[in-house]
Amino acid sequence: MTAARRLRIVVIAPLRFPIRRPHAGGLESAVWGEVAALRRRGHDVTFIAPTGSDFLDEDGPFRLPPLDWPAGAVPTDRTWPDSYHTRNAPALGRALDEIAADPSRYDVISNHCLHPLPLQRAASLGVPMVTTLHTPVDHDFVTAHRAAAGAGSAFLSVSDHTRREWAAAGVRSRLLPNGVDPATWQAGPGGGGIVWFGRIVPEKAPHIAVAVARRLGMPLTLAGRIGDAAYAEQAVLPEIGGDIRYAGELSPDELASLVGRSSLALATPAWAEPFGLVAPEALLCGTPVVGFAVGGVPEVAAGTVGMELVTAGDVDAMATSARGLLRRGEEPGYRAAVRESAVRRFSLDARIASLEAVLGELAAGAVDETALTA
Structure with missing residues (x-):
């Protein structure tokens, strides 16, 4: 893609935490950095993310509910409350319905969600989607991708280790490592502990x-x-x-x-x-x-x-x-x-430049998604 081309991009966030500073973890930091950088570079980014996230412009189907832990429950990073299945996943489904209702408004989807629903729906959304693989192999993801016959989906992996793990499970991907913003992570003097x-x-x-x-x-x-x-x-x-x-x-x-x-x-x-x-x-x-x-x-x-x-x-x-x-x-x-x-x-800029190329190719139909999947 040329630098002058402006893309209409949907970014789908993971559902566990709001995407804001201070970041809940590395995944949330990576997604926040991607949205911020794409907007700086002139792209029109629609964000699907939990309430409380940055970059959510207005109320509507793209503002997802926060996790609702029952009274007395101790939240952890490994478990989910029942409401995740009864409230959060259906809200994600309604956001995807909004995209499918008028796909001409969007050029491409960058998916970071750890729920398999976007992969299940990929073939019916009418918008090409690339999913970044941030985790070890998730068998619900693999099942969802197979159920959709691989249609509508391409994949990126944050490391070659991750790429090889997912390839062994039948999901092929391109390598695109994470990036870090040098403007935030500036040189320090050291000298401490x-x-x-x-x-x-x-x-x-x-x-x-x-x-x-x-x-x-x-x-x-x-x-x-x-x-x-x-x-x-x-x-x-x-x-x-x-x-x-x-x-x-x-x-x-x-x-x-x-x-x-x-x-x-x-x-x-x-x-x-x-x-x-x-x-x-x-x-x-x-x-x-x-x-x-x-x-x-x-x-x-x-x-x-x-x-x-x-x-x-x-x-x-x-x-x-x-x-x-x-x-x-x-x-x-x-x-x-x-x-x-x-x-x-x-550098985050180098990563985003590579991501722009992938998104531009998908939006232009220049990439056969099946060539990136198994």
Whole structure:
């Protein structure tokens, strides 16, 4: 697509959290960044997202209800209230009805929703759709895609690891890694302690960061939303005190400032992370990263200055690698090289330019969706 072409794009958000700052997680951050960047570049973006999200222009079928947890229930990032099925999914269906009622108003759909309904409806919407695969294989997605005979859908994957996983399940996709906005994640001076940031949930394993910091004898700041209260109360919050600090949930600007003032960031996923957005975010601040070699994380580290990986769960190896990166981070020009490398590989503008090309091809009918699917 040429830079001058203006597209009418529908972006479908995940249903769990409003898409606003501070972001509930990496997925929400990625979707927020996509909508903001597409609008900056002159595209007409219609957003389907939960109430409370940014970019929702008016009341109507595209403003979806928030999750409604029953009294006494403890919300988690892994479970859903019954209302998700009786209230939220039907509201998504009505939003899709609105598109199908007059598809001539739209050129293309960028789908990030983790509910299978858009895939089930893809063939009948009258608008080509590309779905970004942010997660491990979801069998409800695969079933929905097969039920639609693959019609109307193309796919992008955030990492080659994710692409290969989904391909094995019969869903083929193009690789398009996540991007980070250098204007938000600005270069910082370093010189402080260690930082860990992300959702406070078992699969992110911040308790391992605490163990590493204690091995190193350095202060650690944890930052992020508590997504699993039971885990936080059992494994993380009792460790807070002294050199271990919990900064809570921060805005992107506040978080970037904290990361930029830190000497090192730790990434401790206890699952096969499909991408791992925290590493590029830290690297754009010039802050080196030690992480676990799982999922798509090695792809982030490959060819990147300032990121080293160790075997998942190996606290001693992470501490050893951290010592080396801490020394290197004190070398003149090192943090600038870390940022330069990250900007080159993970700039949001570069990602959006590639996404524009895909959306433009789909809108023009220049891509046979079946060539991207199985």
